[in-house]
Amino acid sequence: MTQFKLNGRDVSVESEDDTPLLWVVRDELGLIGSKFGCGAAQCGACTMYLDGQPIRSCVTAVSDVSGKEITTIEGLSGKVADAVRDAWVKLDVVQCGYCQSGQIMAAAALLSDNPKPTDDDIDGAMTGNICRCNTYQRIRAAIHVASDTLKA
Amino acid sequence: MHGRMDLSQFKTQAVAEAPALSEALALDRRNFVRLALGTGAGLVIGGWAPAGAARAEAVAKAATADGVFTPYVTITPDNVVTVIVKHQDKGQGIATGLSTLVAEELDADWAQVKPEFAPANVELYKNFFFGVQGTGGSTAIANSYEQYRKAGAAARAMIVEAAAKRWGVDAATVMVAKGVVTSGAHTATLGELAKEAAAVPVPAEPKLKAPENFVYIGKSFPRVDSVAKTSGARIYTQDVQLPGMLVATLARSPRFGGTVKSVDDKAARAVKGVVDVVTLPKGVAVLATSTYAAIRARDLLQITWDDSNAETRGTDAIIAEYKALADKPGLVARKGDDVAGALAKSDKVIEAEYVFPFLAHAPMEPMNCVLQFKDGQATLWTGSQLQTVDQAVTGAIFGIKPENVIINTLWAGGSFGRRGVYDSDYIAETAQIVKTSGRSEPIKLVWTREDDIKGGYYRPLYVHKVRVGLDKDGAILGWHHRIVGQSIATGTPFESAIVKDGIDGTSVEGVADTPYEIPNMHVELHNTKVGAPPLWWRSVGHTHTAYVMETMIDEIAALAKKDPVEFRLSLLAKHPRHRAVLQLAADKAGWGTPPAEGVFRGVAVHESFKSFVAEVAELRMVDSKPKVERVVAAVDCGIAVNPDNIRAQVEGGVGYGLGAILHSKVTLKDGVVDQGNFDGYEVLRFNEMPKVEVHLVASDAAPTGIGEPGVPPIGPAVANAIAAGTGHRVRILPFADGLKLG
Numbered sequence: 070m071t072q073f074k075l076n077g078r079d080v081s082v083e084s085e086d087d088t089p090l091l092w093v094v095r096d097e098l099g100l101i102g103s104k105f106g107c108g109a110a111q112c113g114a115c116t117m118y119l120d121g122q123p124i125r126s127c128v129t130a131v132s133d134v135s136g137k138e139i140t141t142i143e144g145l146s147g148k149v150a151d152a153v154r155d156a157w158v159k160l161d162v163v164q165c166g167y168c169q170s171g172q173i174m175a176a177a178a179l180l181s182d183n184p185k186p187t188d189d190d191i192d193g194a195m196t197g198n199i200c201r202c203n204t205y206q207r208i209r210a211a212i213h214v215a216s217d218t219l220k221a
Numbered sequence: 222m223h224g225r226m227d228l229s230q231f232k233t234q235a236v237a238e239a240p241a242l243s244e245a246l247a248l249d250r251r252n253f254v255r256l257a258l259g260t261g262a263g264l265v266i267g268g269w270a271p272a273g274a275a276r277a278e279a280v281a282k283a284a285t286a287d288g289v290f291t292p293y294v295t296i297t298p299d300n301v302v303t304v305i306v307k308h309q310d311k312g313q314g315i316a317t318g319l320s321t322l323v324a325e326e327l328d329a330d331w332a333q334v335k336p337e338f339a340p341a342n343v344e345l346y347k348n349f350f351f352g353v354q355g356t357g358g359s360t361a362i363a364n365s366y367e368q369y370r371k372a373g374a375a376a377r378a379m380i381v382e383a384a385a386k387r388w389g390v391d392a393a394t395v396m397v398a399k400g401v402v403t404s405g406a407h408t409a410t411l412g413e414l415a416k417e418a419a420a421v422p423v424p425a426e427p428k429l430k431a432p433e434n435f436v437y438i439g440k441s442f443p444r445v446d447s448v449a450k451t452s453g454a455r456i457y458t459q460d461v462q463l464p465g466m467l468v469a470t471l472a473r474s475p476r477f478g479g480t481v482k483s484v485d486d487k488a489a490r491a492v493k494g495v496v497d498v499v500t501l502p503k504g505v506a507v508l509a510t511s512t513y514a515a516i517r518a519r520d521l522l523q524i525t526w527d528d529s530n531a532e533t534r535g536t537d538a539i540i541a542e543y544k545a546l547a548d549k550p551g552l553v554a555r556k557g558d559d560v561a562g563a564l565a566k567s568d569k570v571i572e573a574e575y576v577f578p579f580l581a582h583a584p585m586e587p588m589n590c591v592l593q594f595k596d597g598q599a600t601l602w603t604g605s606q607l608q609t610v611d612q613a614v615t616g617a618i619f620g621i622k623p624e625n626v627i628i629n630t631l632w633a634g635g636s637f638g639r640r641g642v643y644d645s646d647y648i649a650e651t652a653q654i655v656k657t658s659g660r661s662e663p664i665k666l667v668w669t670r671e672d673d674i675k676g677g678y679y680r681p682l683y684v685h686k687v688r689v690g691l692d693k694d695g696a697i698l699g700w701h702h703r704i705v706g707q708s709i710a711t712g713t714p715f716e717s718a719i720v721k722d723g724i725d726g727t728s729v730e731g732v733a734d735t736p737y738e739i740p741n742m743h744v745e746l747h748n749t750k751v752g753a754p755p756l757w758w759r760s761v762g763h764t765h766t767a768y769v770m771e772t773m774i775d776e777i778a779a780l781a782k783k784d785p786v787e788f789r790l791s792l793l794a795k796h797p798r799h800r801a802v803l804q805l806a807a808d809k810a811g812w813g814t815p816p817a818e819g820v821f822r823g824v825a826v827h828e829s830f831k832s833f834v835a836e837v838a839e840l841r842m843v844d845s846k847p848k849v850e851r852v853v854a855a856v857d858c859g860i861a862v863n864p865d866n867i868r869a870q871v872e873g874g875v876g877y878g879l880g881a882i883l884h885s886k887v888t889l890k891d892g893v894v895d896q897g898n899f900d901g902y903e904v905l906r907f908n909e910m911p912k913v914e915v916h917l918v919a920s921d922a923a924p925t926g927i928g929e930p931g932v933p934p935i936g937p938a939v940a941n942a943i944a945a946g947t948g949h950r951v952r953i954l955p956f957a958d959g960l961k962l963g
């Protein structure tokens with residue numbers, strides 16, 4: 070049994086220790102916003118936060134998050150999250166949308182650390198997140214828009 | 222090599238068991254616009270909605286709520302306008318597009334319009350270009366532009382009549398704007414009038430707006446799916462959870478066409494959560510109560526494969542065979558008057574051989590499907606892209622009528638052609654697992670990324686061999702072109718529509734019908750057989766043909782010391798739409814002024830799916846590799862229903878095509894795929910995305926495709942920029958293999 074906090078709530082699961090957190094959250098706990106894209110830390114679709122830091126939940130064993138705080142796209146909230154989502158909607162960033170939970174988690178983490186990222190900072194933070202619809206240009210623009218909102 | 226290829230070695234049992242699938246699907250040449258060759262007879266919609274009994278029945282079926290206007294539009298008392306979307310939305314934005322068309326003619330407010338995917342019903346929801354219900358070939362807007370506007374206009378007329386009746390006024394005094402209906406002091410919402418309006422007869426020929434009165438079309442209409450796709454709430458097939466549902470994974474042969482000889486499933490069955498293991502001809506499925514149990518247990522299966530009918534060649538051997546074929550005469554796709562004579566009298570003959578790899582589509586959401594079979598009825602939940610085919614295939618497996626296959630079409634996490642698959646492979650697998658297991662619970666088949674990369678249905682590997690004869694001034698005297706590769710459509714329900722006299726239109730499109738004025742142009746094709754099943758991949762044949770044509774033309778221009786834009790224009794005298802996009806892209810890119818120090822430019826122009834796109838790429842060579850910094854695109858896709866979505870599709874198409882030419886390839890060793898995930902099958906990453914500017918040519922021509930046409934020009938534009946900078950012409954793709962400098 071593993072216990073941890075998921076989006077602020079205490080949860081406990083019976084999954085075997087080596088089960089990836091992604092599948093525990095999706096299949097056992099029913100939060101499906103974090104996506105399965107590769108299962109191998111290659112694409113970022115499964116990005117969650119562990120104590121506030123982005124992780125690849127598809128390669129994180131559930132036992133490793135025992136007693137820790139996990140945040141998923143469903144629990145992502147606050148000023149930065151709002152700015153990011155608003156910018157995404159304003160610029161119509163999404164296409165198929167399947168990667169976008171991960172993109173938004175990565176972008177919000179970047180802006181929380183660095184409210185005024187340069188293009189190079191954005192490249193550094195986002196290059197692990199694949200978008201097969203190639204919405205990268207709009208993601209970049211939306212991060213700048215969100216950054217401006219946060220400064221204002 | 223003559224005649225049709227036989228794809229039966231990798232046919233799923235489903236298709237083999239469904240005799241005359243193409244007859245069942247009623248696909249025929251007359252119904253099918255020859256998109257591939259651009260020789261379609263144009264769009265004749267005739268009745269915008271099926272008449273008489275079929276419509277009445279559909280409306281009756283759908284009429285669980287008040288306010289069903291037609292099979293395409295429902296307005297409910299809660300003031301929601303539901304647009305029934307007959308196409309699949311895999312990110313290309315058609316749900317927004319069709320919502321725009323209905324909202325425009327209905328004069329609804331954009332915020333009250335909600336899309337809903339149509340049920341599978343070929344009578345009501347067929348793609349007029351295919352004759353079946355399905356999405357592909359960048360046809361959706363072209364196909365629905367009139368139909369969905371008429372649906373909106375009909376609903377508006379019904380609302381107006383109901384208002385006039387309720388208020389006792391002349392219908393001519395009733396106005397509708399932004400979802401509010403008024404006449405003098407009277408006012409009502411669409412929802413308030415919905416029930417009465419639904420009782421008004423549907424007009425047969427509703428009057429459409431004049432374009433100058435458009436409020437949404439050609440302007441902006443925000444995407445209908447942005448909010449759900451940023452909150453994590455959007456449900457894709459992967460996210461479907463039904464009571465009692467089991468999750469399945471399928472171990473497939475590592476070699477295409479291999480079958481199961483024997484299996485030891487003891488270790489797999491011992492995994493906690495595993496409920497069953499079932500053996501199909503093409504593989505062994507694990508059924509479990511959770512996804513991870515199904516994935517983990519599959520790794521523990523000990524399977525012996527029968528490879529007697531399997532593909533065992535490596536890509537090196539396949540390429541060598543193709544190159545040998547390229548030296549032999551093939552089927553004639555376009556007859557040149559006297560190409561041999563023209564080449565013989567040329568002052569110079571350029572000879573070029575190109576090799577294009579297999580490509581996986583690798584949509585972000587790997588394939589998956591949920592299926593339940595109960596009481597003689599199969600119900601599917603999946604990102605279905607060819608609903609009528611999916612119904613026929615599933616029906617054949619269960620031995621039920623296609624109409625007893627209910628499809629809940631879900632939002633798809635990308636496709637790029639993969640879900641529009643002629644044999645419904647991933648759906649057929651699910652059906653076979655359900656049938657073989659004999660279970661009545663819903664079962665979700667999940668493909669992993671490795672399954673996706675290794676699973677076939679690739680953009681086929683192609684070799685082109687081109688010989689061009691030039692006179693002493695560099696003018697073209699003759700052009701001999703051979704293409705070698707698998708036919709995508711042969712042996713599929715689409716064969717009769719796409720293949721003629723052994724020539725698959727998708728193998729030669731973009732070459733045989735080139736707009737360039739080229740004397741003595743002769744094109745031949747060799748159809749080959751490979752175990753890896755081929756499939757259309759975003760822009761289909763144009764993925765390779767545009768590359769060859771546009772890099773050859775560029776090379777010929779360079780030899781003649783002509784400007785690449787001017788040279789193209791001189792060969793496109795009769796093609797004003799090509800000329801217009803080419804000139805616009807060149808202007809916007811500042812073609813006439815030299816680029817910054819260290820920056821090289823290349824250009825390409827190509828027509829696909831009846832749309833015209835030119836792209837200018839600017840790059841620097843960094844560590845002997847291209848870093849594409851900027852792409853300027855000009856597009857003519859007829860009337861621009863949603864300009865911002867057109868820009869988005871071209872931005873995405875540039876990125877999709879660029880990733881492929883830079884990095885992507887699927888290779889085989891002794892028939893086994895070498896790549897498995899995004900570490901081996903590399904795609905474009907964030908830091909490689911150039912700045913893309915998209916400019917639209919104003920047009921009042923009927924709208925044409927945009928999901929695909931942004932892809933073809935990017936490869937050659939980049940290759941031509943590399944040639945401008947380094948003198949090196951890349952003819953082996955991806956560049957990771959074909960561009961070795963220093």
Ligand code: FES
Pocket residue numbers: 104105106107108109110111112113114115116125126127128
């Ligand atoms: S699913 Fe975890 S990184 Fe791709």
Ligand code: FES
Pocket residue numbers: 163164165166167168169199200201202203204312585634635
């Ligand atoms: S929006 Fe489709 S993968 Fe990113």
